Amino acid sequence: MDSKARMHVVVLGGGTAGWMAAAGIAKLLPASTTVTLVESEDIGIVGVGEATLPHIRAYVERLGIDEAEFMKATHATYKLGIDFRDFGKIGDSYIHPFGSFGEDVAGVGFHHWWLDQHHRGNVGDIGDYSMAVAAARANRFAPPAQDMTLASTYGYAYQFDATLFGPFMREFGIKHGVNRIEGLVTSVERNPENGNITALCLKSGERIEGDLFIDCSGFRSLLLGSELQEDWQDWSHWLPCDRAAAMPCTHQASDIRPYTIATAMPAGWRWQIPLQHRMGNGYVFSSAFCDEDKACNAIQQAAEGKALADPRILRFRPGRRIKSWSHNVIGVGLSSGFLEPLESTSIYLAQMAITYLIELFPEKGRIDARDRDEFNRLVDMEYDRVRDFLILHYNATTRDDSEFWNHVRTMQLPDSLMGKMELWRRTGRVEKYSDGLFYDASWIAVYIGQGVIPQSHDARTSMGDPARIANALNHLKQAIAAQVGAMPGHVDYLQRNAARLAEAA
Amino acid sequence: MSKARAPLRKIVVVGAGQVGAIVAIALKRALPACDITIIGTTPDPAAFADNAATALAFTNKLHDRLGISETQMITAAGASHRLVMRYFGWAETGSHGAMSYGTPSDPAMQSAFARNWGGGSKGSTRQPQMQSVAQALADAGRFIRPPNDAHTPISDIDYGLRWNAPAYRQLLVSIAQQLSIGHAPGDVAGVTLDESGSVASIEITGHGAIAADLFIDCGGPQAPLLSRLPGHATQDWSDHLPIRRVHLAAPGQPMLALEDRISFLGQGWLGECAGRDGLQSTLASIGGLDDTAIVSALGSAPALSIDCAPQRCEAPWIANVIAIGDAAARFEPLAGLPLDLAHRQLSLLLEMLPGQLIEPLERNEYNRRAVLMMDGVRDTLSMHYSAPHAAHLFDLERSDHVILSLDQFTRRGRLPLWEEAPFSASETMGLMGALGIAAGTPPQFATMGSGQIAAMRQGAEKLASDALEFVPPYQQWMAQMLGQRS
Ligand SMILES: Cc1cc2nc3c(=O)[nH]c(=O)nc-3n(C[C@H](O)[C@H](O)[C@H](O)COP(=O)(O)OP(=O)(O)OC[C@H]3O[C@@H](n4cnc5c(N)ncnc54)[C@H](O)[C@@H]3O)c2cc1C
Numbered sequence: 003m004d005s006k007a008r009m010h011v012v013v014l015g016g017g018t019a020g021w022m023a024a025a026g027i028a029k030l031l032p033a034s035t036t037v038t039l040v041e042s043e044d045i046g047i048v049g050v051g052e053a054t055l056p057h058i059r060a061y062v063e064r065l066g067i068d069e070a071e072f073m074k075a076t077h078a079t080y081k082l083g084i085d086f087r088d089f090g091k092i093g094d095s096y097i098h099p100f101g102s103f104g105e106d107v108a109g110v111g112f113h114h115w116w117l118d119q120h121h122r123g124n125v126g127d128i129g130d131y132s133m134a135v136a137a138a139r140a141n142r143f144a145p146p147a148q149d150m151t152l153a154s155t156y157g158y159a160y161q162f163d164a165t166l167f168g169p170f171m172r173e174f175g176i177k178h179g180v181n182r183i184e185g186l187v188t189s190v191e192r193n194p195e196n197g198n199i200t201a202l203c204l205k206s207g208e209r210i211e212g213d214l215f216i217d218c219s220g221f222r223s224l225l226l227g228s229e230l231q232e233d234w235q236d237w238s239h240w241l242p243c244d245r246a247a248a249m250p251c252t253h254q255a256s257d258i259r260p261y262t263i264a265t266a267m268p269a270g271w272r273w274q275i276p277l278q279h280r281m282g283n284g285y286v287f288s289s290a291f292c293d294e295d296k297a298c299n300a301i302q303q304a305a306e307g308k309a310l311a312d313p314r315i316l317r318f319r320p321g322r323r324i325k326s327w328s329h330n331v332i333g334v335g336l337s338s339g340f341l342e343p344l345e346s347t348s349i350y351l352a353q354m355a356i357t358y359l360i361e362l363f364p365e366k367g368r369i370d371a372r373d374r375d376e377f378n379r380l381v382d383m384e385y386d387r388v389r390d391f392l393i394l395h396y397n398a399t400t401r402d403d404s405e406f407w408n409h410v411r412t413m414q415l416p417d418s419l420m421g422k423m424e425l426w427r428r429t430g431r432v433e434k435y436s437d438g439l440f441y442d443a444s445w446i447a448v449y450i451g452q453g454v455i456p457q458s459h460d461a462r463t464s465m466g467d468p469a470r471i472a473n474a475l476n477h478l479k480q481a482i483a484a485q486v487g488a489m490p491g492h493v494d495y496l497q498r499n500a501a502r503l504a505e506a507a
Numbered sequence: 508m509s510k511a512r513a514p515l516r517k518i519v520v521v522g523a524g525q526v527g528a529i530v531a532i533a534l535k536r537a538l539p540a541c542d543i544t545i546i547g548t549t550p551d552p553a554a555f556a557d558n559a560a561t562a563l564a565f566t567n568k569l570h571d572r573l574g575i576s577e578t579q580m581i582t583a584a585g586a587s588h589r590l591v592m593r594y595f596g597w598a599e600t601g602s603h604g605a606m607s608y609g610t611p612s613d614p615a616m617q618s619a620f621a622r623n624w625g626g627g628s629k630g631s632t633r634q635p636q637m638q639s640v641a642q643a644l645a646d647a648g649r650f651i652r653p654p655n656d657a658h659t660p661i662s663d664i665d666y667g668l669r670w671n672a673p674a675y676r677q678l679l680v681s682i683a684q685q686l687s688i689g690h691a692p693g694d695v696a697g698v699t700l701d702e703s704g705s706v707a708s709i710e711i712t713g714h715g716a717i718a719a720d721l722f723i724d725c726g727g728p729q730a731p732l733l734s735r736l737p738g739h740a741t742q743d744w745s746d747h748l749p750i751r752r753v754h755l756a757a758p759g760q761p762m763l764a765l766e767d768r769i770s771f772l773g774q775g776w777l778g779e780c781a782g783r784d785g786l787q788s789t790l791a792s793i794g795g796l797d798d799t800a801i802v803s804a805l806g807s808a809p810a811l812s813i814d815c816a817p818q819r820c821e822a823p824w825i826a827n828v829i830a831i832g833d834a835a836a837r838f839e840p841l842a843g844l845p846l847d848l849a850h851r852q853l854s855l856l857l858e859m860l861p862g863q864l865i866e867p868l869e870r871n872e873y874n875r876r877a878v879l880m881m882d883g884v885r886d887t888l889s890m891h892y893s894a895p896h897a898a899h900l901f902d903l904e905r906s907d908h909v910i911l912s913l914d915q916f917t918r919r920g921r922l923p924l925w926e927e928a929p930f931s932a933s934e935t936m937g938l939m940g941a942l943g944i945a946a947g948t949p950p951q952f953a954t955m956g957s958g959q960i961a962a963m964r965q966g967a968e969k970l971a972s973d974a975l976e977f978v979p980p981y982q983q984w985m986a987q988m989l990g991q992r993s
Pocket of ligand 1: 015016017020041043045046050052079186188218219220248282284286318336343346347349350
C-alpha cells in the first residue's frame, strides 16, 4: 500500500480508552495506518475504572497479549460477577454473575421452575443454582471449561489497577509502532470546506496532522464536544448520580474476593473492587442529594482497610453524544458518553467502539458516510441497552429511606424499560434480543435479586410432580456445590499460577 | 409471590397438514393433560409450508425435541441429507455457487456461558473464502449422520433433510394418534366471539361448535380462523418479491444426493430437490409463461400450478388465535424456507406458551418476534433477487435492512446482526457468496499476507481431507441404515 493510502490516525488522550484504541488499531491494521497518540501529563488520566466484563478477554486475546503477563502487570484479580447489596431493600444481597442460573427443563426457562418452588417455599437463593454465584460466595476460582458441562456455565473478567492498565497498553502500543507524543493540545485546525479536523496544535507549538482523529480526551471531549459541538443526550433524570469520591485502601483480610461489591448508599452506591495489592473503593453519588464533603466522609467511614490516599472527587454527567462519529472524529471512551460504573460497562463500551471502528475503518483513506452511520447505529444501540439495564437497578426497589431512593423509585421510566418490566411482572418473561449487552440471565438476576417477583410464571411448572422437581433442583445445587468445593480458593489459584502475581511492592 | 398460571385445558388446531400435525404434537408434549383436537381434512395443495418436502437445519432440532428421530425420518419418511444448496445462474448465466449450513465453530462461542451472556459484536466478519467441509463431502458423495457423542471431523456440519411429504405427514399423524390427539374432519364455517373479543368457539361443518381456550390456525393460505377476526390485516410483499406463479412437477426419478439446486431462469427459478422417492422439481415464475416454456423448464407438464401472492399477516396472534405456517405468511417455496418459518414460529410458541388467560404483553412480545421472523424470511428471499443477474432483471423494493446488509457486505465484508433470521450471519454470508454477490474485504484482512492466506487454505484443506477420510460413501451408509431396519 502506498503511503498516501495509509491513514494517519491521531489518538488524543492516553487513558484507558486512548491506549486501547491506539494499540488495537496499530496491531490489527498495521499496513493501512500509522498511529500517533498525544497525551498530557499535565492533565493526567481519570485513573479509575478497575472492574471489567468478560469481553475484555476477547480484546486481550485478539491482540495476542499473554494473560499472565497482563494480570501481573496490572495487579489483576479474577471477577465472577458483582454482589449488589442493599439495592432492593436494606439487608438484601445478590450476585449478578457472569453466568446463568440452572438450565431449561422441558423447554421452560429455569427461573420459572425456581419461581414455582419458591412459591411453595421449597428453595433457597437462586444463586445456589449458578456456578459463578456459588464460586464467588465461596471465594473460589478456577477457569471455566469450554465444553457443554456445568463447568462451562460461567465466565470471568478481571479487576485491575486502572493506573497500570494504560501504561501496559502503552508499552504494547509503542512496541507495535504507535508514535507517542507528550504535549498539551491547545487548539485545533479545521478544513473550512468540510469542517474536518486537520491538525492538533500543542502548547509547544508543534502541529500534529492527521486524517482520522480518535477523541479519547476523557470527560473534556475536546474534539467531539468542545470543537465539533456534537449534541449531548442527557440521562440524569434516570441516572442521577454525577459524582464519585474514590479512595483506595489496603486489603483488610488476606483473602481476596473474586467479585466486585456494589453497596447501595443513601444517595447512590459504593464500590469495593479487590485488586492483588489493594482494594479500590468509591462512593458514586448524586450531587442533588448529597454534597461532596459528606460523600468523602461517607466513603472514609465505610471503607475497610487503611486509606492509601484522601478521597478524590470525580465529576461526570450520564448520557451520550447523539453522534459518536462526526466528520473525521470518533469519540471512544468517556469523550463519547458515560454510563456510571454500576455494571462496569464503560471499558466494554470503549472496546466495542474500537471493534466496530476496525470493522468499519475507512477504506483508501476516505470516510464513507454509510460506515459512519452504521458505527453510530451500533454505538447507540449498545449505550441504550445498557442504560435501561442500569436504570432497573435503581427503580426496582422498595427503599424509601432517603430522598434519593424516593426519587429513583418513583421516577418516570423510559418506555423501552417500562414495557420490559411490565412483561416480567405479569408473566415472568424477559424481552429477547441478541444484539447488545445483557441477556435474559442478567435481567433475571437483577429482577429476582431486587425482589421483583412476577405475579405469575409459566403454566407448565405446575404440571410435574413438585417433589420430583424439588429433587432435581436440589441435585443441581449439590452438583454445583461439589464442583465449587473442588475449586481452589481465589488467592490459592493466583499463587499456584504465580506468573500472574505482581512482584511484591 | 409468583404463581404458576392455570394451564390451557383445551386447544383446537385448525389444519390437518404436516404443520397442524406437528403443532398438535408439540403442544401435547408440552401439555400432556391438555385436550387437543385437530380440525380439518387434507391440506390445501396451495399451502407451501404444509406440503413442503424439505426444511432447514432448525427442523432437526425441533424433531429431536419432540422425539421424532432421524432414523424414523429415514426409514418411515424417505428422508435424506442435504449438505449444500447449489445456486446456478444467479450471478450470471452459467455461474454457480454453493451454500452450506452451520457456523464454523469458534470454541470460545460454544460454551454455555457464551450462549447465555450477551454483548460483543454479534454480526459477522467474512473470513477469507475457503472451501467448506460440507462442500467437499457433497462433491465426493460421502457422509454419515454426525455422531453426537463424540467430536469428529464432521461435528460442525449442519444439514437440511428432505423427505416424502405424504409419508412424513403420515408419520406425524400416527404419532398424533398415539398421543391421543383428537381429529374432527370438517371446515371452519364460522367463529363465535365472546364479549372480550376472544374466540369462544368455532363452527365446524358437519360437526357443530367446538370451544377451546386457544386456537391455532394452521389452515393454510386462507387463514380460515385468523382472517375471520376483527383486527386482522395483511402486509403485501409483492413489491419485494417477484414470484406470482408456482408449478410443481410430479415426482421424478429417485435420487440420492447430498445437494439440491436452485437455478435462476430469468423469469423465475427452478428448484430441484433430490428425494429418495423421486426428484422434486418446482418452477417459480413471475407469471405469464406459456405452456411450452413451463414444460421445457420443468421437464414435464406441471402436476399442479398455484398462484402466489406474497404477503404476511400484520400480527399472527390476535385474541386467542395464533396463525402458524401458510396462515401467517405466504411466499415462494424457496430453499426450505416456508416450513422452516413454521417450525421456528412453533418453537417460539413453545417458548412463550400462554396459560388459560392470555396476557396481552406476552402476545405483543410473541408478535414482535414472529414478525421479525417473517420479515427475516422476506429479506432472505429479497437477498436472492439482489444477486447480480436477478437484480439486473427485476426492479424490486428492498427493506432498509437488506439495503444496509448489501452495502456492508459488498463494501466491508461484514454483515450486521439480523434478529430472528432464518440463517446465522455467517450462513447468510455464505448464501450471498453462493448467489454471486461480491464481498468486500474486511479492513483487518485487507493486508493479510499471501503466506497467511495459504496457511488458512491449507488448514481448510486439512479439515476437508480429515472429514473425507472419516466418512464412507453416503450411499453405503444409507443402505446400512435402511438394511438395519428391514
Ligand atoms: C468513578 C468512576 C468509576 C469507574 N469505574 C469503572 C469500572 O469499574 N469499570 C469500567 O469499565 N469503567 C469504569 N469507569 C470508566 C473508566 O474509568 C473509563 O471508561 C476509562 O478510564 C477510560 O477513560 P478515558 O481514557 O476515556 O479518559 P481519561 O482516563 O480521562 O483519559 C483522558 C486522556 O486525555 C488526555 N487529554 C485530555 N485533554 C488533553 C489535552 N488538551 N491535551 C492532551 N491530552 C489531553 C489526558 O491526558 C488523558 O491521557 C469509571 C469511571 C468513573 C468516573
